[in-house]
Amino acid sequence: MVTMLDIIQKKKGNLKHTKSELKFLIDGIVNNSIPDYQLSAWLMSVYFNSMDLEETSYITKLMMNSGDVLDFSDVGDIIGDKHSTGGVGDKTTLVFVPLMAALGLPMAKLSGRGLGFSGGTIDKLEAIPGFNATLTSDQFKQLVKKNKMAVSAQSQSLAPADGKLYALRDVTCTIDSMPLIAASVLSKKFASGTNLIILDVKCGKGAFMEDSKQAINLAKFMVDIGYRLNKHVLTVVTDMNQPLGYAVGNAIEVKEAIDTLAGNGPADLVELTLSLGSVALTKAKLAQNIDDAKLKITQAIQSGLALEYFAKLIQAQGGNSQVIENPKLMPQAKYIKTLTVNNNLGNELWISDVNGKIIAMAAKLLGAGRSFKGEKINLAVGIEVFVKIGQKVFINEPLATVYADTEDSLNIACDYVYKAVKFSLTEVETPPLILGSYE
Amino acid sequence: MVTMLDIIQKKKGNLKHTKSELKFLIDGIVNNSIPDYQLSAWLMSVYFNSMDLEETSYITKLMMNSGDVLDFSDVGDIIGDKHSTGGVGDKTTLVFVPLMAALGLPMAKLSGRGLGFSGGTIDKLEAIPGFNATLTSDQFKQLVKKNKMAVSAQSQSLAPADGKLYALRDVTCTIDSMPLIAASVLSKKFASGTNLIILDVKCGKGAFMEDSKQAINLAKFMVDIGYRLNKHVLTVVTDMNQPLGYAVGNAIEVKEAIDTLAGNGPADLVELTLSLGSVALTKAKLAQNIDDAKLKITQAIQSGLALEYFAKLIQAQGGNSQVIENPKLMPQAKYIKTLTVNNNLGNELWISDVNGKIIAMAAKLLGAGRSFKGEKINLAVGIEVFVKIGQKVFINEPLATVYADTEDSLNIACDYVYKAVKFSLTEVETPPLILGSYE
Numbered sequence: 001m002v003t004m005l006d007i008i009q010k011k012k013g014n015l016k017h018t019k020s021e022l023k024f025l026i027d028g029i030v031n032n033s034i035p036d037y038q039l040s041a042w043l044m045s046v047y048f049n050s051m052d053l054e055e056t057s058y059i060t061k062l063m064m065n066s067g068d069v070l071d072f073s074d075v076g077d078i079i080g081d082k083h084s085t086g087g088v089g090d091k092t093t094l095v096f097v098p099l100m101a102a103l104g105l106p107m108a109k110l111s112g113r114g115l116g117f118s119g120g121t122i123d124k125l126e127a128i129p130g131f132n133a134t135l136t137s138d139q140f141k142q143l144v145k146k147n148k149m150a151v152s153a154q155s156q157s158l159a160p161a162d163g164k165l166y167a168l169r170d171v172t173c174t175i176d177s178m179p180l181i182a183a184s185v186l187s188k189k190f191a192s193g194t195n196l197i198i199l200d201v202k203c204g205k206g207a208f209m210e211d212s213k214q215a216i217n218l219a220k221f222m223v224d225i226g227y228r229l230n231k232h233v234l235t236v237v238t239d240m241n242q243p244l245g246y247a248v249g250n251a252i253e254v255k256e257a258i259d260t261l262a263g264n265g266p267a268d269l270v271e272l273t274l275s276l277g278s279v280a281l282t283k284a285k286l287a288q289n290i291d292d293a294k295l296k297i298t299q300a301i302q303s304g305l306a307l308e309y310f311a312k313l314i315q316a317q318g319g320n321s322q323v324i325e326n327p328k329l330m331p332q333a334k335y336i337k338t339l340t341v342n343n344n345l346g347n348e349l350w351i352s353d354v355n356g357k358i359i360a361m362a363a364k365l366l367g368a369g370r371s372f373k374g375e376k377i378n379l380a381v382g383i384e385v386f387v388k389i390g391q392k393v394f395i396n397e398p399l400a401t402v403y404a405d406t407e408d409s410l411n412i413a414c415d416y417v418y419k420a421v422k423f424s425l426t427e428v429e430t431p432p433l434i435l436g437s438y439e
Numbered sequence: 440m441v442t443m444l445d446i447i448q449k450k451k452g453n454l455k456h457t458k459s460e461l462k463f464l465i466d467g468i469v470n471n472s473i474p475d476y477q478l479s480a481w482l483m484s485v486y487f488n489s490m491d492l493e494e495t496s497y498i499t500k501l502m503m504n505s506g507d508v509l510d511f512s513d514v515g516d517i518i519g520d521k522h523s524t525g526g527v528g529d530k531t532t533l534v535f536v537p538l539m540a541a542l543g544l545p546m547a548k549l550s551g552r553g554l555g556f557s558g559g560t561i562d563k564l565e566a567i568p569g570f571n572a573t574l575t576s577d578q579f580k581q582l583v584k585k586n587k588m589a590v591s592a593q594s595q596s597l598a599p600a601d602g603k604l605y606a607l608r609d610v611t612c613t614i615d616s617m618p619l620i621a622a623s624v625l626s627k628k629f630a631s632g633t634n635l636i637i638l639d640v641k642c643g644k645g646a647f648m649e650d651s652k653q654a655i656n657l658a659k660f661m662v663d664i665g666y667r668l669n670k671h672v673l674t675v676v677t678d679m680n681q682p683l684g685y686a687v688g689n690a691i692e693v694k695e696a697i698d699t700l701a702g703n704g705p706a707d708l709v710e711l712t713l714s715l716g717s718v719a720l721t722k723a724k725l726a727q728n729i730d731d732a733k734l735k736i737t738q739a740i741q742s743g744l745a746l747e748y749f750a751k752l753i754q755a756q757g758g759n760s761q762v763i764e765n766p767k768l769m770p771q772a773k774y775i776k777t778l779t780v781n782n783n784l785g786n787e788l789w790i791s792d793v794n795g796k797i798i799a800m801a802a803k804l805l806g807a808g809r810s811f812k813g814e815k816i817n818l819a820v821g822i823e824v825f826v827k828i829g830q831k832v833f834i835n836e837p838l839a840t841v842y843a844d845t846e847d848s849l850n851i852a853c854d855y856v857y858k859a860v861k862f863s864l865t866e867v868e869t870p871p872l873i874l875g876s877y878e
Contacts, residue, residue: 008612012486037475041611044483047451172480173447 004028004038011045017055026062029161036168043165043174051179053221057228059179063187064229066161070137070193072108075145078232078284080105081194082276083185085218088206088356088363089243093121093151094257095265095273096198098309101149102300103277104286108144109151110158110192113370122153127251127330127379131319147316149309158191176208182222186233196232198280200272203435204241206356212237216436223438234279237435238272242354242389245269249368249382251330252403258324261307268388268433273297275434283439331380333403335410341387341397343423348394351387353422359383362416366402366409381405383413387421390430443467443477450484456494465501468600475607482604482613490618492660496667498618502626503668505600509576509632511547514584517671517723519544520633521715522624524657527645527795527802528682532560532590533696534704534712535637537748540588541739542716543725547583548590549597549631552809561592566690566769566818570758586755588748597630615647621661625672635671637719639711642874643680645795651676655875662877673718676874677711681793681828684708688807688821690769691842695823697763700746707827707872712736714873722878770819772842774849780826780836782862787833790826792861798822801855805841805848820844822852826860829869 002024010017017025025042028034051059072079082096097107111121111133122133135143135152143150156163162184169175169184189197199222202208203215219235226233238244245266247256260269278293287293300306311321323329343349363369367378385400387393400417404410441463449456456464464481467473490498511518521535536546550560550572561572574582574591582589595602601623608614608623628636638661641647642654658674665672677683684705686695699708717732726732739745750760762768782788802808806817824839826832839856843849 005610005612012483012612035475035610037479037607038611040476040480041483041613044451044480044487048483048487168476171444171474172477173444173451174480 004034004042008038008042008045011042011049014049016052019058022055022059022062026059026066026161029164030066039165039168040172040174043169043172043177043180046180047174047177050177053224053228056179056183056221057225060183060187060190060225061229063159063161063165063183064190067159067191068137068155068157069191070108070141070158072106072141072144072193075141076106078105078196079144079194080107080196080198080280080284081109081189081192082107082198082200083189084200085181085185085202085208087202087240087244088360089245089248089253090202091124091245091247091253091257092200092269092272092276094124094254095260095269096276097149097151098261098313099273099277099297099300099306100280101147101313102305102309103281103296104148105196105280105284106144106148108140108192108194109149110140110154110188111151112154121151123377123379124250124253125151125319127254128314128319128323129329131314132317135317143316147312149313150317151313154188159187162187178214178218178221181218182225186222186225186229190229190231196280196284197226197234198276199233199235200276201235201237202240203237204239204356206243206360207240212435219436219438232283232439234283234437234439236276236279236437239431239433239435240356241431242356243359243385244272246384246386247382248359248363248385249366249403250377250379251327251332252382252384254323254330255327258307258310258327261301261310263301271433275437279437279439333380333405335404335407336401337404337410337414338401339399339414339417341393341395341399343395345423346425348392349423349425350428351389351391351393351421352424352428353420354385354387354389355420358416358420359385362413362420365416366404366413378405381409383417385417385421388430390428443473443481447477447481447484450481450488453488455491458497461494461498461501465498465505465600468603469505478604478607479611479613482608482611482616482619485619486613486616489616492663492667495618495622495660496664499622499625499629499664500668502598502600502604502622503629506598506630507576507594507596508630509547509580509597511545511580511583511632514580515545517544517635518583518633519546519635519637519719519723520548520628520631521546521637521639522628523639524624524641524647526641526679526683527799528684528687528692529639529641530563530684530686530692530696531639531708531711531715533563533693534699534708535715536588536590537700537752538712538716538736538739538745539719540586540752541744541748542720542735543587544635544719544723545583545587547579547631547633548588549579549593549627550590551593560590562816562818563689563692564590564758566693567753567758567762568768570753571756574756582755586751588752589756590752593627598626601626617653617657617660620657621664625661625664625668629668629670635719635723636665636673637715638672638674639715640674640676641679642676643678643795645682645799646679651874658875658877671722671878673722673876673878675715675718675876678870678872678874679795680870681795682798682824683711685823685825686821687798687802687824688805688842689816689818690766690771691821691823693762693769694766697746697749697766700740700749702740710872714876718876718878772819772844774843774846775840776843776849776853777840778838778853778856780832780834780838782834784862785864787831788862788864789867790828790830790832790860791863791867792859793824793826793828794859797855797859798824801852801859804855805843805852817844820848822856824856824860827869829867
């Protein structure tokens, strides 16, 4: 009989777990028979000695099957999902879900609430008056069937082993382990019944992982787990040194998503949407190749179809779709201040840095993010930064707009913005957004 | 304000703890404000990234001061203590305490009960009818003052932070970490008011540490901690591949200790006693040098003074000192069987192995050791192995005597003994007992 002590001892000694050991572990988590102090010792051993592809694939499968597993077989063979490891100003999901649905790829998107500098997808959508992001499994499935899309807060009944492990990792400094990240993300996705998962692995100052090598390893690793569990996992590694798009907040990010679906999005967000969308559509055989897919995406935006689908998504979940024409129906900040390029270096300048971490801290300080689970966040506040690294700017040009609910936070956030943006007198290269794509 | 997450993060990242971090940690253990799952994550990080001399010295001091600290200043400037990291047949303390007291070095020995293949010092002494090894702090101090010696079970009020940490290490596979071992052993010793601590670090098949390099590192490390905390810590690294002396059990080990104090001890136990005793007496300035100390020890044994002190120790703690003349007053086994050298290799043989681990397993199987805290052990049973590696033996010569309380266990233990002892047709070198001595 295997014991938890044997399991800790093995991983501590850098040995590979057997399937029965991993089963003992996940069963023990589900039925609460393994004390937290033993789990956390094991987690820390995994942090140091890792798990290989075979171990991680198997534990992912066990975690996926530790609770309910949604079944969309009556909707179609391929059900899409999109996940980002989290970045500053990342509203891509809001654009991606209606766009893919419009092009025939059903999207069943379960999402978490944000913890950190800004809200998650669910929080952002709740800036839309009336929007209900807490669907039952049945409601969720019905909407995917009917409209080819739904977005809901994650149910506790999916992958409960991950829920418990994640909570423990969060309080024991064992979040940043590649096999634990991969198993956590993928077990939830697979349990939600999706089988074409587009993962955006962010790296840089504004992301969880700063190192691109690490991010690429994680991306490839998750693709490989997909193969072993018979799911399509597509990963794109993207730069997150500077914010994505302009807006960092909640209501202001929804507005930017609407602009993007209407064809007026920031270049980087449009590029990312095209990149993620084209690999997804091609894999789902809804486009012949990447170029064909990009063309279809562009047409869906230009024709207004993508925006129609966003309206449909909002209406189906009880929201007021008039926000599309009138974004001011969403929560509005009391204080709005636009900062300009104000620098005595010279008239002609290049942006050499827009520090995503500092912008994130400013957004958090304004109240756009939460520090602990369940904390209320302010949906109105945030920051729009209009400049990108490598961009040429002129003195007195608009630099950023800060949306605040108090004068104090407005002033501090403005200082942060000036700290985050750096200028150069000589030309600066534009860094690439997409660092790699793996399938 | 430091948090437990910061502390875990730091050690996980192989950074050095500050004094205030370590204070936060030990305070949190004492007042139960740090959850076990965070402590165990930290413990595992320490296993992987270790702690240096400065960190370990400071945490040892904090652990020592986490509860009562005994004060023997009215007894003398130097109070001796002796500790072994644990080995098979290690009854040295029973010999050492009365011997040192007889030569003028006060010995205040607090000891644990054994967990594993045989009893601890306290269990062994309880084989003496009437012996009370559970003294109050006051009784303990009075006896050290009056007789220059006392042996008692460790009080829970000394180094309680170590008690809690040790219990957690035991169930999270984090026992085998050099800084954690050093801090645990030394904090208890220092809290018991002693300042001349002789540590016998065992290594080999029958010990906790198999690798001599590791054992030597631990020995030196503990000496260095002693300097930093202004205590004399003397360490001797000794071989524990084969059992120490002949007897492995409880009553039979007491008998062997009596024999040794009477001048009839096994050569290896005598050698170890001389080695540990001579460094202790020299350091305590009770002998001019090592040779002088060895002479004094030999004289104390030959004159009968050492044995008189053992009688005094027994009487002072309520025991029947007639066991010295009549060891049969101690618990006796029902079945006693002597095995002989029984080998068809040839008439003239050399012993090439006496596997301490296998002998230990046999003693445990007979009932001499315990598997869990509080388990009753059988004080009568055990094994005497009369041969040592490198010894020349002849066919039909006595090899071992097994003391059992059931026929079944007798038979299985005999099989184990035959498995533990290996013979060679060619001469085998006698391995050294003392591998190093550090102060």
